Amino acid sequence: MQAFLDIFDIYLLEAVxxxxxxxxxxxxxxxxxxxxxxxxxxxxxxxxxxxMIGMYAMYFMVQYYGISYFxxxxxxxxxxxxxxxxxxxxxxxxxxxxxxxxxxxxxxxxLFVLQSFATVAFGIDFRNLGIRLPVLAxxxxxxxxxxxxxxxxxxxxxxxxxxxxxxxxxxxxIRAISQDRQIMALMGVDTKRIYLITSAIGGGLxxxxxxxxxxxxxxxxxxxxxxxxxxxxxxxxxxxxNFIGGFIAAFVFAEIISLGGLFSDLEWGYVLAFGFFxxxxxxxxxxxxxxRR
Amino acid sequence: MMGPGRLAAWGxxxxxxxxxPFVYRDPYHLHILVLILIWSFAYTSWSMMGRFGLVSLxxxxxxxIGAYVTALLWNHLGWSPWIGIxxxxxxxxxxxxxxxxxxxxxxxxxxxxxxVTLALxxxxxxxxxxxxxxxxxxxxxxxxxASGNKLLALQFDDKITWYLIALGVWLFGIxxxxxxxRSMARYALEAIxxxxxxxxAAGVDVTAEKLKITLLSALMxxxxxxxxxxxxxxxTPDTVSGIAVSLQMVFAxxxxxxxxSLGPTFGAVITILLAETLRIGFGTKAxxxxxxxxxxxxxxxxxxxxxxxxxxxLDRLKPQRKVPRAHEQEAVQIARPGT
Numbered sequence: 001m002q003a004f005l006d007i008f009d010i011y012l013l014e015a016v017x018x019x020x021x022x023x024x025x026x027x028x029x030x031x032x033x034x035x036x037x038x039x040x041x042x043x044x045x046x047x048x049x050x051x052m053i054g055m056y057a058m059y060f061m062v063q064y065y066g067i068s069y070f071x072x073x074x075x076x077x078x079x080x081x082x083x084x085x086x087x088x089x090x091x092x093x094x095x096x097x098x099x100x101x102x103x104x105x106x107x108x109x110x111l112f113v114l115q116s117f118a119t120v121a122f123g124i125d126f127r128n129l130g131i132r133l134p135v136l137a138x139x140x141x142x143x144x145x146x147x148x149x150x151x152x153x154x155x156x157x158x159x160x161x162x163x164x165x166x167x168x169x170x171x172x173x174i175r176a177i178s179q180d181r182q183i184m185a186l187m188g189v190d191t192k193r194i195y196l197i198t199s200a201i202g203g204g205l206x207x208x209x210x211x212x213x214x215x216x217x218x219x220x221x222x223x224x225x226x227x228x229x230x231x232x233x234x235x236x237x238x239x240x241x242n243f244i245g246g247f248i249a250a251f252v253f254a255e256i257i258s259l260g261g262l263f264s265d266l267e268w269g270y271v272l273a274f275g276f277f278x279x280x281x282x283x284x285x286x287x288x289x290x291x292r293r
Numbered sequence: 294m295m296g297p298g299r300l301a302a303w304g305x306x307x308x309x310x311x312x313x314p315f316v317y318r319d320p321y322h323l324h325i326l327v328l329i330l331i332w333s334f335a336y337t338s339w340s341m342m343g344r345f346g347l348v349s350l351x352x353x354x355x356x357x358i359g360a361y362v363t364a365l366l367w368n369h370l371g372w373s374p375w376i377g378i379x380x381x382x383x384x385x386x387x388x389x390x391x392x393x394x395x396x397x398x399x400x401x402x403x404x405x406x407x408x409v410t411l412a413l414x415x416x417x418x419x420x421x422x423x424x425x426x427x428x429x430x431x432x433x434x435x436x437x438x439a440s441g442n443k444l445l446a447l448q449f450d451d452k453i454t455w456y457l458i459a460l461g462v463w464l465f466g467i468x469x470x471x472x473x474x475r476s477m478a479r480y481a482l483e484a485i486x487x488x489x490x491x492x493x494a495a496g497v498d499v500t501a502e503k504l505k506i507t508l509l510s511a512l513m514x515x516x517x518x519x520x521x522x523x524x525x526x527x528x529t530p531d532t533v534s535g536i537a538v539s540l541q542m543v544f545a546x547x548x549x550x551x552x553x554s555l556g557p558t559f560g561a562v563i564t565i566l567l568a569e570t571l572r573i574g575f576g577t578k579a580x581x582x583x584x585x586x587x588x589x590x591x592x593x594x595x596x597x598x599x600x601x602x603x604x605x606x607l608d609r610l611k612p613q614r615k616v617p618r619a620h621e622q623e624a625v626q627i628a629r630p631g632t
Contacts, residue, residue: 229411
């Protein structure tokens with residue numbers, strides 16, 4: 001009995017730590033989505049599909065063209081950032097004055113396009129990078145370096161965005177626009193340019209997430225569906241546009257998924273997370289950190 | 294409201310639709326027609342909410358519940374679909390209420406509502422996949438063939454019976470659409486979709502009205518899922534639930550026209566014919582192409598033709614029939630010089 005408890009505790013601790021590591025990437029995704037929402041007031045339903053495209057870019061660059069991982073990563077980030085800016089320029093910009101629902105549905109159309117583009121161009125096979133990072137054994141617990149690396153890189157990415165937002169003029173303008181989008185145009189800020197820059201940053205974050213996720217998961221055209229919905233749940237739970245709320249919610253969700261997966265299948269972790277989400281909607285409908293009205 | 298001319302047109306059209314399978318028996322074309330009718334019903338169910346600005350991406354979930362609960366009750370408990378379909382509808386309705394109540398009570402609208410419902414359909418998909426011991430997971434699920442009474446099992450081999458069933462269900466959907474269109478709830482919901490605070494101030498019970506239409510829409514969508522399952526006798530999580538199905542509903546309803554009764558039907562005709570043409574034209578190479586075309590069209594439609602094909606056509610034919618609602622207008626003109 002005692003031996004059983006020991007093992008149980010170690011697995012539990014392992015799951016908790018793995019949850020934290022998973023939370024880093026989820027927080028990165030939530031940050032990108034929150035940034036877009038907070039500044040442009042648009043939700044990119046196709047956000048996870050941008051990540052999927054980034055994962056394919058990594059796969060092809062590393063696997064086919066033999067570019068080293070660390071050179072391919074910045075290229076991927078750049079590519080997805082351009083994709084994000086293009087998405088804004090081609091789809092969102094013509095719809096800026098349309099009802100918000102139309103903008104959201106248009107990105108839903110883009111989701112279809114990206115998914116089926118990947119199906120047509122790359123087929124539905126599961127592909128992986130073929131890089132197997134060693135597993136870190138710490139006592140009796142096992143963590144993959146891939147997760148540890150992702151967690152650290154996600155943290156670095158988030159700190160970089162934070163510094164950009166607080167220390168540069170452009171970043172200040174972005175934050176100002178998220179507070180009042182009408183006035184900023186009168187203050188001499190070119191809102192169109194700021195929107196494009198924000199979209200590119202959002203895309204870049206998706207690209208960074210792609211570089212990290214491709215280390216852990218196989219890529220296929222529908223991979224976006226496995227973490228897309230959870231990212232949306234995180235953003236709503238944290239309060240759309242609320243960066244800190246999204247950050248905390250990401251870790252809460254990652255823990256639930258990780259611990260739920262410990263006791264049963266990974267899918268049940270997701271189901272558990274959804275149940276938690278509904279309960280939280282009753283308790284804190286406007287997000288974890290919302291001020292009570 | 295309905296002049297004798299329109300009534301006659303409806304009557305003739307209906308008679309032609311009922312008579313069709315007895316005159317024209319090509320099984321493939323009848324199959325396409327049945328599919329069009331069933332999906333039209335599903336799209337119409339979606340548009341009942343969608344036209345009031347309640348854009349739900351959770352309807353894939355309701356449809357999946359309708360299909361899977363009916364099939365599971367039949368296979369595991371031996372319950373006839375005649376009981377199973379109402380049970381599955383109740384299950385979908387209960388889920389709609391559980392998710393809808395906090396959403397509406399705490400004023401979760403717009404983006405929030407879409408994301409919450411989006412997550413809902415994703416989760417239903419996950420549950421179906423996770424319970425693979427019962428539902429067969431992503432490999433799909435087949436209701437057992439009935440050995441005895443075909444009517445009791447709601448399994449028919451000939452296409453004509455299914456055509457008539459699908460026609461009946463579709464007509465029911467159109468009738469409900471018109472019933473809502475002419476009810477007080479419609480005005481209440483239109484007021485809500487324009488300004489919730491003003492509507493509440495005018496005495497509209499915002500939460501109750503939204504819950505009612507959501508419940509109705511979810512029940513009908515579950516029915517559509519169950520009928521689809523009974524007709525196809527094979528369901529997979531991807532064909533009846535999940536985000537792709539939800540987006541497909543939104544797409545068809547928007548292409549056809551969200552604000553006219555036959556708009557979703559028109560959308561179903563276009564999308565299914567498009568998919569079939571691509572499938573026949575390109576064969577297995579077409580995997581993915583139909584969705585690619587869908588997606589591009591969806592984006593183009595939302596940018597250039599937000600009222601859909603049928604809606605825009607009707608607007609052309611009958612200009613200035615009614616004052617467009619605020620969210621349908623591009624810009625509000627305060628004064629029009631010269632008129």
